[in-house]
Amino acid sequence: xxPRLGHKTLTQFFNTADFAPQPLxxxxxxxxxxxxxxxxxxxxxxxxxNFPVTERATAQFRIESFNISNTPNFFIANNNxxxxxxxxxxxxxxxxxxxxxxxxxxxxxxxxxx
Numbered sequence: 378x379x380p381r382l383g384h385k386t387l388t389q390f391f392n393t394a395d396f397a398p399q400p401l402x403x404x405x406x407x408x409x410x411x412x413x414x415x416x417x418x419x420x421x422x423x424x425x426x427n428f429p430v431t432e433r434a435t436a437q438f439r440i441e442s443f444n445i446s447n448t449p450n451f452f453i454a455n456n457n458x459x460x461x462x463x464x465x466x467x468x469x470x471x472x473x474x475x476x477x478x479x480x481x482x483x484x485x486x487x488x489x490x491x
Contacts, residue, residue, distance in 0.1 A: 380392045380393075380395035380396065380411075380412060381412065385415075387451065387470060387471045387472075388470050389469055389470070390414075390415070390453070390469055390470065390471050391412055391469050392469075393468050393469040396463060398463065398464070414451075414452070414453040414471075415450065415451040415452065415453070415471065416450075417450050417475065418446075418448050418450060419443075419444050419448075419450070420444065420445050420446055420448075421441070421442065421443050421444070421445065422441070422442045422445045423439060423440070423441045423442075424439065424440045424441075425437060425438070425439050426438045426439075427490075430489075433491055434489060434490065434491040435489075435490045435491075436487065436488070436489055436490075437486075437487070437488040437489075437490055438485075438486070438487055438488075439484075439485070439486040439487075439488065440483070440484075440485055440486075441483070441484040441485075441486065442481065442482070442483050442484075443479060443481070443482045443483075443484070444479055444480065444481050444482065445481060446481075447480060447481040449474050449475075449478060450474060450475040450477075450478045451471045451473070451474060451475065452471065452473045452474055452475040452476065453471060
């Protein structure tokens with residue numbers, strides 16, 4: 378059986394019914410890395426404009442946006458949390474955003490090139 382779902386939600390990221398406890402002392406048949414967590418999406422955008430100041434110097438104005446779509450990235454914890462423990466009601470759910478997630482940020486820069 379394939380535990381991957383076509384339509385994933387935060388409350389059911391994979392089909393938990395496809396998993397069963399193994400008898401004590403036996404090895405299961407699920408392959409390693411057969412499933413992956415949520416995708417990480419991050420789109421950055423930069424706009425640059427150069428303004429000549431003198432023959433040898435140029436001023437550059439930049440507008441930079443990090444995570445321009447402000448898309449949250451969800452996360453399945455790696456540290457014995459309830460959503461990893463088989464038999465727990467939270468097994469197969471996503472309950473947190475990625476700790477590396479940064480909300481949308483804008484940055485304005487004026488740079489002198491010579």
